[in-house]
Amino acid sequence: xNEPLSRHVIVATALSMVEAHGAGALSLRGVAxxxxxxxxxxxxxxxxxxxxxxxVAESGYADLAGSFESSRGLGPLDAMVENARxxxxxxxxxxxxxxxxxxxxxxxxxxxxxxxxxxATQAFDASLAHxxxxxxxxxxxxxxxxxxxxxxxxxxxxxxxxxxxAPGLNADGRLVDxxxxxxxxxxxxxxxxxxxxx
Amino acid sequence: xNEPLSRHVIVATALSMVEAHGAGALSLRGVAxxxxxxxxxxxxxxxxxxxxxxxVAESGYADLAGSFESSRGLGPLDAMVENARxxxxxxxxxxxxxxxxxxxxxxxxxxxxxxxxxxATQAFDASLAHxxxxxxxxxxxxxxxxxxxxxxxxxxxxxxxxxxxAPGLNADGRLVDxxxxxxxxxxxxxxxxxxxxx
DNA sequence: GACATCTGGTAAACACTGTCAAGTAGTGAG
DNA sequence: CTCACTACTTGACAGTGTTTACCAGATGTC
Numbered sequence: 001x002n003e004p005l006s007r008h009v010i011v012a013t014a015l016s017m018v019e020a021h022g023a024g025a026l027s028l029r030g031v032a033x034x035x036x037x038x039x040x041x042x043x044x045x046x047x048x049x050x051x052x053x054x055x056v057a058e059s060g061y062a063d064l065a066g067s068f069e070s071s072r073g074l075g076p077l078d079a080m081v082e083n084a085r086x087x088x089x090x091x092x093x094x095x096x097x098x099x100x101x102x103x104x105x106x107x108x109x110x111x112x113x114x115x116x117x118x119x120a121t122q123a124f125d126a127s128l129a130h131x132x133x134x135x136x137x138x139x140x141x142x143x144x145x146x147x148x149x150x151x152x153x154x155x156x157x158x159x160x161x162x163x164x165x166a167p168g169l170n171a172d173g174r175l176v177d178x179x180x181x182x183x184x185x186x187x188x189x190x191x192x193x194x195x196x197x198x
Numbered sequence: 199x200n201e202p203l204s205r206h207v208i209v210a211t212a213l214s215m216v217e218a219h220g221a222g223a224l225s226l227r228g229v230a231x232x233x234x235x236x237x238x239x240x241x242x243x244x245x246x247x248x249x250x251x252x253x254v255a256e257s258g259y260a261d262l263a264g265s266f267e268s269s270r271g272l273g274p275l276d277a278m279v280e281n282a283r284x285x286x287x288x289x290x291x292x293x294x295x296x297x298x299x300x301x302x303x304x305x306x307x308x309x310x311x312x313x314x315x316x317x318a319t320q321a322f323d324a325s326l327a328h329x330x331x332x333x334x335x336x337x338x339x340x341x342x343x344x345x346x347x348x349x350x351x352x353x354x355x356x357x358x359x360x361x362x363x364a365p366g367l368n369a370d371g372r373l374v375d376x377x378x379x380x381x382x383x384x385x386x387x388x389x390x391x392x393x394x395x396x
Numbered sequence: 397g398a399c400a401t402c403t404g405g406t407a408a409a410c411a412c413t414g415t416c417a418a419g420t421a422g423t424g425a426g
Numbered sequence: 427c428t429c430a431c432t433a434c435t436t437g438a439c440a441g442t443g444t445t446t447a448c449c450a451g452a453t454g455t456c
Contacts, residue, residue, distance in 0.1 A: 102359070102363060103301075147372070147373070147376055150360065150367060150373055150376075151357075151373070151376050151377050151380050153356075153360060154353065154356040154357035154359075154360045154373070154377055155352065155353045155356050155357075155377065155380075155381070156356070157356045157359060157360055158351075158352040158353050158354070158355045158356020158357065158359065159349075159352035159353075159356065161300070161352075161355060161356065161359060162348065162351060162352045162355055165300060169348060174345070175345070175348055175349070175352070178345055178348075178349050179349050179352055179353065181384070182349050182353075182381055182384035182385055183353070183380055183381060183384055184384070185383070185384035186379070186380035186381055186382070186383035186384030186385075187380055187384075
């Protein structure tokens with residue numbers, strides 16, 4: 001007398017299993033087992049294992065985009081910093097999900113026109129808007145906002161990945177702020193905007 | 199009358215298979231098959247599949263460290279830029295190997311004392327030396343060289359990862375230089391040192 | 397030369413995996 | 427009552443990593 005086994009419940013189970021033991025350890029049969037069901041039953045709601053993983057990743061994008069709400073109401077520069085910190089915090093708190101989200105190519109969605117609803121594009125577009133605003137407000141040196149946003153994303157994603165690879169490198173938590181500080185300074189921002197300058 | 203199946207030849211075969219079809223598609227039995235041998239035979243030279251993948255990754259680190267030779271004789275700042283470009287070029291040219299090298303945690307070696315021979319630490323130490331030299335020469339604002347090197351690595355690794363995820367984002371090849379430009383500027387370098395300023 | 401030993405490999409098997417084809421309870425409509 | 431449909435199960439296929447037991451052939455010793 002369980003719930004009727006929707007795609008949603010499958011993805012949710014897979015998500016929790018990914019977060020617990022990593023995407024590499026996820027088995028379709030394991031998900032089915034954990035739902036009290038045999039494996040082929042999943043195929044009515046899910047095309048393949050890859051499809052399921054994509055769905056899990058997409059739910060991750062949605063969560064990440066949601067975490068950007070915290071920058072609402074802030075000035076453009078503060079919003080950029082806040083978003084970057086949320087991005088980093090997301091990576092640290094949900095490492096396995098984060099790894100899955102950016103494993104292989106699924107983030108190619110970012111500029112893919114077909115998937116405009118994707119949380120990945122939502123998140124990126126939000127950050128892009130802040131960059132545009134910052135430039136218009138003269139808080140950043142003029143330039144192509146798209147390029148600047150990509151540079152920012154690269155830097156933040158990089159520091160997150162590096163800290164994921166070698167935990168303990170960011171023991172004091174300074175590395176993120178160091179990266180933000182450096183990049184924003186390189187973009188012509190007045191550095192005092194970034195809190196916690198060393 | 200084949201060669202006597204050393205660990206070296208196994209790793210080399212695995213490496214070429216990884217580069218051809220990705221680490222995810224690598225099967226121990228496939229490697230054995232491609233060597234004209236049955237799978238258990240490999241276990242005399244390799245502990246497990248993970249062990250084999252680690253060995254492949256390590257050979258990647260060695261290649262990457264080797265590519266840093268091209269910065270020999272350059273000034274500290276130019277060397278940093280050259281190394282960064284080599285890093286990025288490596289990621290673009292050998293994407294599958296690069297992904298494997300930084301998949302999961304094997305890069306924790308970077309600061310692991312036990313693995314001082316690792317190519318990863320060699321590569322990082324070389325870059326670190328350039329940062330130290332640049333600071334001493336007054337080409338970079340003073341600061342903790344380790345932190346600056348980590349910031350640099352984060353940024354370069356990030357732009358490589360991003361370009362790997364969303365190819366076409368770097369269609370004109372400008373993004374790397376943009377990142378280098380921004381980060382070095384943020385570190386207090388005189389930007390003219392970085393070629394191709396936009 | 398004959399015998400024991402050691403090496404590098406094979407065969408078979410275990411416990412898994414993703415996926416597909418066919419079959420089967422249960423349910424609602426006509 | 428029967429038909430059709432949904433939601434699931436059984437069973438199977440081909441493949442995986444890994445272990446155990448075995449075997450041929452080279453090697454070294456008497």
